[in-house]
Amino acid sequence: xxxxxxxxxxxxxxxxxxxxxxxxxxxxxxxxxxxxxxxxxxxxxxxxxxxxxxxxxxxxxxxxxxxxxxxxxxxxxxxxxxxxxxxxxxxxxxxxxxxxxxxxxxxxxxxxxxxxxxxxxxxxxxxxxxxxxxxxxxxxxxxxxxxxxxxxxxxxx
Numbered sequence: 001x002x003x004x005x006x007x008x009x010x011x012x013x014x015x016x017x018x019x020x021x022x023x024x025x026x027x028x029x030x031x032x033x034x035x036x037x038x039x040x041x042x043x044x045x046x047x048x049x050x051x052x053x054x055x056x057x058x059x060x061x062x063x064x065x066x067x068x069x070x071x072x073x074x075x076x077x078x079x080x081x082x083x084x085x086x087x088x089x090x091x092x093x094x095x096x097x098x099x100x101x102x103x104x105x106x107x108x109x110x111x112x113x114x115x116x117x118x119x120x121x122x123x124x125x126x127x128x129x130x131x132x133x134x135x136x137x138x139x140x141x142x143x144x145x146x147x148x149x150x151x152x153x154x155x156x157x
Contacts, residue, residue, distance in 0.1 A: 003119050005126055006150045008082040008106070012036050013142045016087050022061075022100075025092045026051050026070060029083040029105040038081045039107065043074060047107055050074050061094050066137075067127045071106035073116055080108040080119050086136045086145060101137050102127060126152055 012032050019025045030047050033039035039047060050072035054060075061068040068091075083105045085091045090099030104123050108116040127133060132152060139145045 003080045003115060003122075004153050005082065005104075005119070005122055006146060006153055008080045008119065009084055009146065009149065010036065010038060010081075011142060011146060012038060012081075012083040013145045014083070014085040015139060015142060015145065016089075017085050017091055019085070019092055022055070022068075022070075022092050022094075023052070025085060025103055026105065029085060029103065032083045033081055033105075033107070038083075040076060043076045046074055046076070047072065051105065061100055063094055063098050063100070065127070065133060066090075066099055066101040067133065068100045068103045069106060069120060069123055069127075070103070071108075071116070071120060073108050073110045073112070075110060077107050077109050080106065080112065080115060082106045082119075082123075084145065086139055088137045102133060125156075 019028055026048055030044050034041050034044050051070045054072050055070055060070050085103045087101050090101055091103050093099050135148050
């Protein structure tokens with residue numbers, strides 16, 4: 001069964017963060033997952049390390065649409081969990097003048113290979129819509145972001 005994006009987020013969304021770098025974004029989104037109880041604090045350092053290793057192999061930033069989906073599979077995570085940051089400006093910049101305004105950080109168990117890939121496909125599909133990206137970038141609250149994601153899932157069936 002494919003995990004819905006809204007279920008994996010579980011409300012772990014940050015609206016208009018003032019972060020400047022990819023590293024800070026990863027650290028802060030992992031902190032959100034830890035503080036929400038969706039990721040054990042003992043897994044935080046490993047999660048950050050795996051995300052950075054994965055990003056060094058192949059970056060996940062889609063600069064043309066201002067989206068990044070950093071992800072990793074780590075032991076100690078028994079399901080798919082995600083955290084999202086959205087901004088009308090930039091959550092972080094890949095380089096000067098190249099803003100990333102929507103970031104979805106995804107973690108899952110190494111045992112969930114197929115589910116992990118299906119989930120990434122679902123996130124990508126959600127963020128391919130120009131309209132959805134624009135709505136997310138201008139959302140004023142966590143609830144608004146979650147409602148937009150849920151509405152998109154319902155519309156897709």
